[in-house]
Amino acid sequence: MHFESPIKRRQSRQIMVGSVPVGGDAPVSVQSMTNTETTDVEATVAQIQRLEDAGADIVRVSVPTMEAAEAFGAIKQQVQVPLVADIHFDYRIALAVAERGVDCLRINPGNIGREDRIRAVVDAARDQGIPIRIGVNAGSLEKELQRKYGEPTPEALVESAMRHVDILDRLDFQNFKLSLKASNVVMTLAAYRLIAGQIDNPLHLGVTEAGGLRSGTVKSAIALGALLMEGIGDTLRISLAADPVEEVKVGFDILKSLGLRTKGINFIACPSCSRQNFDVIDTVNALENRLEDIKTPLDVAIIGCVVNGPGEAREAHIGLTGGSPSNLIFREGKPSHKVDNQQLLDELEQVIRARVAEAEANGEAAPAKITFGA
Ligand code: SF4
Structure with a gap:
């Protein structure tokens, strides 16, 4: 919430x-x-x-x-x-x-x-x-x-x-x-x-x-x-x-x-466990590196499975929930399309950059959201 x-x-x-x-x-x-x-x-x-x-x-x-x-x-x-x-x-x-x-x-x-x-x-x-x-x-x-x-x-x-x-x-x-x-x-x-x-x-x-x-x-x-x-x-x-x-x-x-400044991607990521359907840690690290140049604030949730995935994805601008045989990308809290592990990184980067471009074109300054609780 x-x-x-x-x-x-x-x-x-x-x-x-x-x-x-x-x-x-x-x-x-x-x-x-x-x-x-x-x-x-x-x-x-x-x-x-x-x-x-x-x-x-x-x-x-x-x-x-x-x-x-x-x-x-x-x-x-x-x-x-x-x-x-x-x-x-x-x-x-x-x-x-x-x-x-x-x-x-x-x-x-x-x-x-x-x-x-x-x-x-x-x-x-x-x-x-x-x-x-x-x-x-x-x-x-x-x-x-x-x-x-x-x-x-x-x-x-x-x-x-x-x-x-x-x-x-x-x-x-x-x-x-x-x-x-x-x-x-x-x-x-x-x-x-x-x-x-x-x-x-x-x-x-x-x-x-x-x-x-x-x-x-x-x-x-x-x-x-x-x-x-x-x-x-x-x-x-x-x-x-x-x-x-x-x-x-x-x-x-x-x-x-603390929601006091917004800048760049705010990643919400699960720590991962044996339920994960893709490598959460590698994916988050790779995305952080690839998207370091982005200054526009955006919430991106990267969650390894359906236990917490849909819930977090609903609250983020872009979300990814791990699934088998393929993972699900959410946009603005709604299921958008499926992606398999091989295309995951490139597809996420492309979707996030497109959302950033849209935010910049609309002059949208997405406020940082503060999440309390587990
Ligand atoms: S969301 Fe799924 S993969 Fe991530 S830590 Fe929780 S149970 Fe494990």
Whole structure:
């Protein structure tokens, strides 16, 4: 059965990261970060383009030196997607990228040092309409907070964040978003819940140093899934020790699973068992690869036998139910035609692409359906 999403988003003020709105009623945006040498302009531009092709709304680039700031300017001219510059401490780098068209500065005002330097960065951001991301990380908490709390805790993360928030408040600068990241899922959840009740600025979600593709995906899905279900979170980055393109895919999969974004094919597939009449796992993997280029949202159910096949197929745009001697394809919930195992993959691809073309021609934006229950 399909229900409307029960998620009520937390009301946050909206900021603009280049052309991408973050917060308010904007869709939750998906970010990733380059892992090339920023001074290698060609490699960084190529990676940003791959991230953009995968659907990234915003891309962050590390800018550790003035040389990297120069390179950032050249990169910015060659890409479309909004860029965030990741800067630690050095206010001159922040000023340099502000002159070179940066769309958001990730810098913690409390780490810049002297008041005149903080003011210079905030004034440049204000003059050019550039938002700031305050990014608090459990791994780099201020020493005195470490002493006060003994170890990173949600309260310590929030206290650290509020110090940076207070600096921006004092300078009457509200064009910022904030992240509070820990590698521990439970701490991440508690910290975001706390801060969500204290400020109305947009929140950037993430579990930091989450791990490799599988473990990092699981941790991120648990932490971000729980927060997003509570309506907390305006933009996210999945941190994986993997190709950053995977971060974008996982980010969208989390949002798609909650009905918060739609993009590409939403596969509904059974795990398969000895009742299957075709190889469900191979078929789903092959289809995922073949149809990776599709951005139009569509629900496709691939089910190995009649136990659950017709039920799931009825709720999807395109469905396949395994049968013997041949399988049955459903369109819009109705039986359409039979197909044998040899033709299965090519036929499904053709039927799905035809349905996507129809949706695009009609300007149809099929809403993501949320399925509850078994
Ligand atoms: S739908 Fe059929 S093939 Fe798939 S897991 Fe259930 S019983 Fe097995």
